[in-house]
Amino acid sequence: MIDSQDLKMILSIYKDAGDDEIISTTTQNRFEEKKEASSMSEPDPIIATVSPRLSPQIAQKRDDSSASAAKSLEELKEALRAFEGCALKYTATNLVFGDGNPKARIMFIGEAPGADEDRQGLPFVGQSGQLLDKMLSCIGLTRETFYITNIIPWRPPGNRQPTPAEAEVCLPFVRRHIDLVNPDFLVLLGGTATKTLLGGRDGIMRLRGTWKEYTTDAGKKIKIMAIFHPAYLLRSPGQKREVWLDLIKIKHSLKEAGVTLKECL
Template sequence: MIFPTEKDVGLRELLAFYAEAGVDEALTDEPIDRFAAFEARTSAASEARVAEHTRVGQANTARDQKPGRQRAEAPSVAPAAPVAVPDEAQVALARQQAAASATLDELREHMAAFEGCNLKFTAKSLVFADGNPHADIMLVGEAPGRDEDMEGLPFVGRSGQLLDRILAAIGLDRQSVYIANVIPWRPPGNRTPTPQETEICRPFIERQIELANPKVLVTLGGPSAKTLLNTTEGVMRLRGNWKTHVTASGLSIPAMPTLHPAYLLRNPAHKKFAWRDFLEVKARLRSLADS
């Protein structure tokens, strides 16, 4: 029998660390800095615009300096210094693309083509949604994890398995709910999304909720609740109390904030709180069906 050496154990731990951090597939011999590539493209575009403005400005100046010709007006195009695209511009673009989506399929296409969020360049997949888009209940988490990124579906890892058991306890399954995330791309190493990344992605999830038009919205975890309910309160204060999500068109949807399944895996004693929250959801769905 061959026993693993100390060196072998260290290698396994290192590979496990890389997998947890998101480094789970070697595509090239050397690492690729996606952020540097994105910045290089932005810088190249700015330099091209500056070069074109300079060329036009020099041509106009030469024309105006010809003998016998008086300068009638300032050059129509003046040289401009390169300016970094602000996050506000990406938020505005996301809002424009979201508003232009008349269906969920169109929204998915616009999100797949959107390049205003850096998370897209480090993720493997666009994790759009799972389940039935015509369901009465929609659940929204924060962002995909490693398993979700690999499969392109939300809540398919351990937290997803727990969510499936919770849904089954109130008589629901994946075909009777609609599931999505505020952030559709996995943050590297499962880190917390930045406020800028959340704001850039916000128009997409808000439009997704509006198009799905569920009767009840369930926010899973604090970040989802804070984003969709426009609040700064913690999830332990919010959970168990009905709130309202208001869409861009003014549609009001009852929302139940509850704990994220990943949090429940780390804190099993708090499953009783989530159970109470989902019983409230079950009762609300029943009352809506009877009305």
């Protein structure tokens, strides 16, 4: 049964996503800028052609040894800086490693940095990251009480989706990242993170919202759940209901485990 705090959380998520009419039956995306209608036809603008910045021809190559040798998050970060097996490193501005509390009991893993993250060198600081922070605040979590990173630490050109090969070469560093943070709960944001860590043929539509068991390289068994990426929620606001149902499950599991949560403001 959904209690009053859960209802308050749901309303807050709807508000943050742009819904301010509870009587409306039409899904609206308020994050999408309205296109101004023009009554007069205008000539097409002249757009300069800019050649794209090409990635150097670097073989995608895993490096399990340097990842497993890292004894701390700082050492893992330096190992990634030295890693030359992923061409994305050479088209990105910054390495985007992680953010939040490295001693938190819950860890979130997304897909890859976007333009804002690439500029600042921190994960989830753009529009989707701000939405994620608001959603998590509704279940009592802040960056002081959770840790967050991505499968890919470098921005893919044009914010494209990472390829399976790019995710594969970064996987040893992701698994070591999980070992070093040592969470009790792991939440995967979006299809890329879900496919990379859980494998199998099922996509996030089938896997989301259910706790599963995940064994770390260190042998620890932890709870793992996949949920929709906040960027997907911005594009598909009709999925908000599924997101808050998953967040309620996460909140209740954290409470049962004795994790102290703030009240939804």
